[in-house]
Amino acid sequence: MLVAFSVAPSGTGKADGSVHDAVAAAVKIVRDSGLPNHTGSMFTEIEGEWDEVFAVIKAATDAVAGYGSRVSLVIKADIRPGYSGEIDAKVERLEAALERGADAE
Numbered sequence: 001m002l003v004a005f006s007v008a009p010s011g012t013g014k015a016d017g018s019v020h021d022a023v024a025a026a027v028k029i030v031r032d033s034g035l036p037n038h039t040g041s042m043f044t045e046i047e048g049e050w051d052e053v054f055a056v057i058k059a060a061t062d063a064v065a066g067y068g069s070r071v072s073l074v075i076k077a078d079i080r081p082g083y084s085g086e087i088d089a090k091v092e093r094l095e096a097a098l099e100r101g102a103d104a105e
Contacts, residue, residue, distance in 0.1 A: 001049070001050060001053060001077055001078060001080070002045060002046075002047050002077065002078040002080075002086055002087055002090075003045065003046050003047075003053050003054075003075060003076070003077045004043040004044070004045045004075070004076045004077075005043065005046070005057055005060075005073065005076070006044070006073070007023070007026050007060055007061050007071060007073045007074075008072050009065070009067040009068025009070070009071055009072075010068050010070050010071075010072060011068040011069030011070055012067055012068040019068075021067065022063075022064045022066075022067035022068070023064070025063040025064060025067070026061070026063055026064050027044060028063075029056060029059045029060045029063055030044055030056055030060055033046070033052075035047060035048040035052065035053065035056060036048070036085075036087045036088075037087070038087060043076075044060075045087055046087075047084070047085075047086060047087040057073075057075065061073055
Protein backbone atom coordinates (compact mmCIF):
# COMPACT_ATOMS: atom_id res chain seq x y z
CA MET A 1 0.00 0.00 0.00
CA LEU A 2 0.95 3.60 -0.53
CA VAL A 3 0.08 6.16 2.10
CA ALA A 4 0.45 9.92 1.90
CA PHE A 5 0.27 11.60 5.25
CA SER A 6 0.79 14.96 6.86
CA VAL A 7 1.26 15.40 10.57
CA ALA A 8 1.77 18.68 12.39
CA PRO A 9 1.28 20.11 15.85
CA SER A 10 -0.85 23.08 16.77
CA GLY A 11 -0.76 25.10 19.94
CA THR A 12 3.01 25.38 19.66
CA GLY A 13 3.20 28.86 21.14
CA LYS A 14 5.50 30.01 18.31
CA ALA A 15 4.64 33.44 16.99
CA ASP A 16 5.49 32.53 13.39
CA GLY A 17 3.51 29.27 13.47
CA SER A 18 6.49 27.29 12.18
CA VAL A 19 6.30 23.52 12.63
CA HIS A 20 9.47 22.45 10.80
CA ASP A 21 11.17 21.00 13.89
CA ALA A 22 8.17 18.80 14.63
CA VAL A 23 7.87 17.73 11.00
CA ALA A 24 11.59 16.93 10.95
CA ALA A 25 11.09 14.62 13.94
CA ALA A 26 8.30 12.81 12.07
CA VAL A 27 10.26 12.55 8.81
CA LYS A 28 13.29 11.16 10.67
CA ILE A 29 11.11 8.32 11.96
CA VAL A 30 9.85 7.62 8.44
CA ARG A 31 13.36 7.61 6.97
CA ASP A 32 14.74 5.46 9.78
CA SER A 33 11.97 2.90 9.16
CA GLY A 34 13.70 1.62 6.03
CA LEU A 35 10.43 1.67 4.08
CA PRO A 36 10.39 3.38 0.66
CA ASN A 37 9.39 7.02 1.17
CA HIS A 38 9.35 10.49 -0.35
CA THR A 39 8.82 13.79 1.40
CA GLY A 40 7.41 16.84 -0.37
CA SER A 41 6.48 20.27 0.87
CA MET A 42 3.13 19.15 2.28
CA PHE A 43 3.00 15.34 2.51
CA THR A 44 5.23 12.37 3.12
CA GLU A 45 4.56 9.19 1.15
CA ILE A 46 5.48 5.77 2.49
CA GLU A 47 5.06 2.30 0.97
CA GLY A 48 4.75 -1.06 2.69
CA GLU A 49 2.35 -3.48 4.28
CA TRP A 50 -0.62 -2.15 6.27
CA ASP A 51 0.71 -2.88 9.77
CA GLU A 52 4.24 -1.61 9.13
CA VAL A 53 3.10 1.59 7.42
CA PHE A 54 0.62 2.48 10.14
CA ALA A 55 3.14 1.67 12.88
CA VAL A 56 5.48 4.24 11.33
CA ILE A 57 2.68 6.81 11.03
CA LYS A 58 1.76 6.25 14.68
CA ALA A 59 5.39 6.69 15.78
CA ALA A 60 5.69 9.85 13.67
CA THR A 61 2.47 11.21 15.19
CA ASP A 62 3.68 10.42 18.70
CA ALA A 63 6.95 12.27 17.97
CA VAL A 64 5.06 15.37 16.83
CA ALA A 65 2.79 15.35 19.89
CA GLY A 66 5.60 16.67 22.05
CA TYR A 67 5.74 19.91 20.07
CA GLY A 68 2.26 21.26 20.77
CA SER A 69 -0.98 20.86 22.65
CA ARG A 70 -2.66 18.93 19.82
CA VAL A 71 -1.81 17.14 16.57
CA SER A 72 -3.37 17.25 13.12
CA LEU A 73 -3.02 14.09 11.01
CA VAL A 74 -4.20 13.72 7.40
CA ILE A 75 -3.95 10.31 5.68
CA LYS A 76 -4.68 9.18 2.12
CA ALA A 77 -4.08 5.53 1.17
CA ASP A 78 -3.87 3.60 -2.10
CA ILE A 79 -4.48 -0.05 -1.21
CA ARG A 80 -3.65 -2.27 -4.18
CA PRO A 81 -2.88 -5.87 -3.18
CA GLY A 82 -0.16 -7.61 -5.14
CA TYR A 83 1.70 -4.45 -6.15
CA SER A 84 4.93 -3.07 -4.74
CA GLY A 85 7.37 -0.45 -5.94
CA GLU A 86 4.45 1.82 -6.79
CA ILE A 87 5.93 4.79 -4.95
CA ASP A 88 8.16 5.25 -8.01
CA ALA A 89 6.29 3.26 -10.68
CA LYS A 90 3.19 5.47 -10.57
CA VAL A 91 5.30 8.56 -11.22
CA GLU A 92 7.26 6.78 -13.98
CA ARG A 93 3.99 5.88 -15.75
CA LEU A 94 2.81 9.47 -15.46
CA GLU A 95 6.06 10.85 -16.89
CA ALA A 96 5.92 8.35 -19.77
CA ALA A 97 2.36 9.44 -20.56
CA LEU A 98 3.44 13.08 -20.55
CA GLU A 99 6.36 12.34 -22.89
CA ARG A 100 4.19 10.59 -25.45
CA GLY A 101 1.32 13.06 -25.03
CA ALA A 102 -1.82 12.37 -23.03
CA ASP A 103 -3.94 11.86 -26.18
CA ALA A 104 -1.47 9.50 -27.89
CA GLU A 105 -2.92 6.26 -26.50
